Amino acid sequence: MGITASNLTKVYGTQTAVDDVSFEMSTGEVLGFLGPNGAGKTTTMRILTCYLNPTAGSATLDGYDIHDHPEEVRRRIGYLPEGTPLYTDVPVIDYLRLSADLQSVPEPKINDRIQEMMDVCGLGPERHKRIGELSKGFQQRVGLAQALLHDPPVLILDEPTTGLDPNQIVEIRELIKEIGMEKTVMLSSHILKEVEMTCDRILIIDQGRVVADGPTDELREQFMGGTRLRVSVDAPVEADVPAALEGLGGVASVQRTNGTYELSASSEANTAANVFHLCADRSWVLTELTPIESSLEDVFRDLTESPETPADTASAPQSPAEAGASPP
Numbered sequence: 001m002g003i004t005a006s007n008l009t010k011v012y013g014t015q016t017a018v019d020d021v022s023f024e025m026s027t028g029e030v031l032g033f034l035g036p037n038g039a040g041k042t043t044t045m046r047i048l049t050c051y052l053n054p055t056a057g058s059a060t061l062d063g064y065d066i067h068d069h070p071e072e073v074r075r076r077i078g079y080l081p082e083g084t085p086l087y088t089d090v091p092v093i094d095y096l097r098l099s100a101d102l103q104s105v106p107e108p109k110i111n112d113r114i115q116e117m118m119d120v121c122g123l124g125p126e127r128h129k130r131i132g133e134l135s136k137g138f139q140q141r142v143g144l145a146q147a148l149l150h151d152p153p154v155l156i157l158d159e160p161t162t163g164l165d166p167n168q169i170v171e172i173r174e175l176i177k178e179i180g181m182e183k184t185v186m187l188s189s190h191i192l193k194e195v196e197m198t199c200d201r202i203l204i205i206d207q208g209r210v211v212a213d214g215p216t217d218e219l220r221e222q223f224m225g226g227t228r229l230r231v232s233v234d235a236p237v238e239a240d241v242p243a244a245l246e247g248l249g250g251v252a253s254v255q256r257t258n259g260t261y262e263l264s265a266s267s268e269a270n271t272a273a274n275v276f277h278l279c280a281d282r283s284w285v286l287t288e289l290t291p292i293e294s295s296l297e298d299v300f301r302d303l304t305e306s307p308e309t310p311a312d313t314a315s316a317p318q319s320p321a322e323a324g325a326s327p328p
Contacts, residue, residue, distance in 0.1 A: 002026040002184040003048065003154060007057035010043050010208075017043045018054070019208035027153065030180035032199035033188045036304045040208040041188045042082065045156055048186075049079045062153045062184075075104070078147030082158040082188075084139055088132030092123055092142055095131060096149060103150035117145040121175065137168030144175065155179060157187040161194060173198050196296045206304045219299050227271050231261045232288035233279060244282070248274045260288065 003025040010018040018040045025031050035041050046052040048059055050070040058065060064072040087095055096117065100110045118124045121141040126134055131142055140160060147155060160176065161169045169191070176198055179185060189195050195202065196216055204212040204219075212219055235241050245254045245261055250269020255262045265271040272289055279286040 001060075001063045001153075002029065003059065003061050003186065005044075005048065005057070005059040008044060008047055008054050008059060009056040010040075010047060010052065011055040016208050018047065020057070021205065021208070021210055022057075023203055023210065023213060025184050025186065027184050028181060029201060030176065030185040030187070030199045032195035032202045033186055033205075034192070034195060034202060034300060035205040039205045039304070041205065042158060044205070045079075045081075045158055045186070045188065049077055049156055050074055075150070076152050076154055078150070078152040078155040080140075080143045080147045080155075080157045080160055082162065084143035086131050086139060086142060089130055091128050091130055092134070093118075093127045095142065096145060099146040100149050105150050113149055113151070117149055120148070120179075121145045122171070135168075137164050137171070140164060140168070140172060141175075144172075148179070153183055155183050155185045157185065159189055160187055161189060161191060169194060192296045192300060202296065204300060204303055211303045212299065216296055216299075219296070227263075227265045227269065228292040229263045229265070229271055229275065230288060230290040230292055231263060231275055231286070232259065233261070234285035234287055235282070239282070239284065241284075244278060245275070248278060250274075262292065 003023075005021055005023050008018055008021040009016065021040070021044055033041055033045070043052065047054050048061065048066070050066050050073050054066075058067055060066070061073045062076040064076065066073050087098075090098070093114065096114045097110065100113060105113055118127060121144055123138070123141055123145060126138055131139060134142065144157075144160070147157075157176070161172050164172060173194055176185060176187065180198075180200075187195070187199070199216075201214060202212065202216055202219055203210065231245065233241050242254050242256060242261065245251060245263060248265075248269075248271065250266045250271060251263055251274075252266065253264045263271060263275070272291070275289060276286060278284075
């Protein structure tokens with residue numbers, strides 16, 4: 001059944017951390033939850049996990065309302081908060097056994113579930129090591145294992161690849177993609193390239209409000225618009241190539257970088273064909289004509305560059321219990 005958030009709002013005094021946020025997710029979907037620091041991502045995740053109560057609005061996870069059935073919601077969520085909270089002086093297998101007990105995994109199934117999570121997260125060789133002796137990557141794997149131990153249908157991950165090296169990031173990315181084929185996965189990250197490679201859909205919030213929601217390709221087309229081309233031309237020295245390119249119909253700007261030209265044009269203009277015909281008519285040699293794709297980073301910056309007021313829990317008044325999650 002996934003997640004449905006309806007008009008979620010969280011206010012601290014005069015500061016609105018989450019402002020009328022609504023979205024839906026379905027089972028088998030991996031959602032990238034993005035926004036600048038202070039946008040309200042962590043606050044939203046804490047509301048969904050019943051760690052914070054919203055000021056207004058509601059949400060359901062796997063069919064259970066966060067107001068009416070918070071305990072049922074918690075049973076159906078695997079949560080990995082930012083800065084994985086672990087008992088570092090405890091061996092991996094003992095920590096997972098404790099987690100299974102706290103998450104009410106039936107006693108006859110505990111050993112099988114622990115072994116399964118060891119296999120899924122690649123923790124077998126580390127099972128008897130103390131968590132504090134593990135690398136950051138393996139500690140993240142332990143965090144994922146405890147979040148998955150009770151086989152929840154919904155997984156919420158806050159910055160799951162923070163502090164990992166490139167190899168570890170690839171491993172965690174592949175693990176999340178595999179898990180996402182069967183579960184509803186919501187993850188927050190500042191590594192936009194990883195989000196683009198991992199997630200089926202992107203939701204961006206800024207200053208507590210949703211500013212974009214959709215597949216990456218659709219967001220590029222919707223928010224960046226137009227056509228961008230990289231052009232290289234072998235022309236006579238006296239030829240004014242930039243002026244000729246700027247004179248093409250629909251071309252908005254021409255920038256020269258390291259001997260090539262970058263053209264921005266309206267999406268309606270057949271810019272590539274116009275460049276080709278220009279070069280043919282003037283007997284210039286066209287050595288490169290390459291479309292430049294807008295990246296998720298371009299979309300993110302375009303939507304969140306405006307001056308903002310920090311809205312996340314880092315700057316909001318917090319009780320000791322709200323300041324951070326503790327180990328299970």
